[in-house]
Amino acid sequence: MRTYELYLIQEDVTKSYFGREFLLFDLFASFAQSRSLSEKKVLYKQIKYITLPLQVMKLHHKMEQVLRTYGKYERNEHMHIISNENVYGEVSIKPQYIRMHTSKNVEMETAIFEVLRKCELTFLAMDYESQQYGWLNPLKQVRTYI
Numbered sequence: 133m134r135t136y137e138l139y140l141i142q143e144d145v146t147k148s149y150f151g152r153e154f155l156l157f158d159l160f161a162s163f164a165q166s167r168s169l170s171e172k173k174v175l176y177k178q179i180k181y182i183t184l185p186l187q188v189m190k191l192h193h194k195m196e197q198v199l200r201t202y203g204k205y206e207r208n209e210h211m212h213i214i215s216n217e218n219v220y221g222e223v224s225i226k227p228q229y230i231r232m233h234t235s236k237n238v239e240m241e242t243a244i245f246e247v248l249r250k251c252e253l254t255f256l257a258m259d260y261e262s263q264q265y266g267w268l269n270p271l272k273q274v275r276t277y278i
Contacts, residue, residue, distance in 0.1 A: 138230040138257045140184045146254045157265040191225050194247050
């Protein structure tokens with residue numbers, strides 16, 4: 133199983149940290165791994181400051197449209213579950229982030245990422261276990277000539 137957390141990052145933060153995503157990943161990974169309540173509070177405030185709330189209803193609707201095509205589909209409140217003989221996935225949409233568990237099916241992961249990419253421009257996806265992260269929709273570099 134592969135687990136991703138996705139956050140919608142503010143556009144100005146996205147522009148400032150483009151190419152230095154590892155700093156954002158370190159912030160989120162520290163929050164996920166922290167055992168200290170006081171440290172978690174500080175990290176949570178930092179995360180809340182740089183992220184945007186999700187348009188939950190819009191995302192649920194778009195997810196339903198796409199995931200219904202993947203075999204057995206079920207929705208329980210904020211959770212979308214897909215399963216058949218070789219594919220399993222769960223997408224949980226919360227007001228601040230999205231958590232996705234998949235059976236390492238690249239086709240399904242790509243379909244989910246594509247839905248999210250079309251909904252918002254600044255999603256950052258992170259897999260803490262394999263220490264992988266990246267933008268779903270990378271910014272175009274603006275070249276300035278002097």
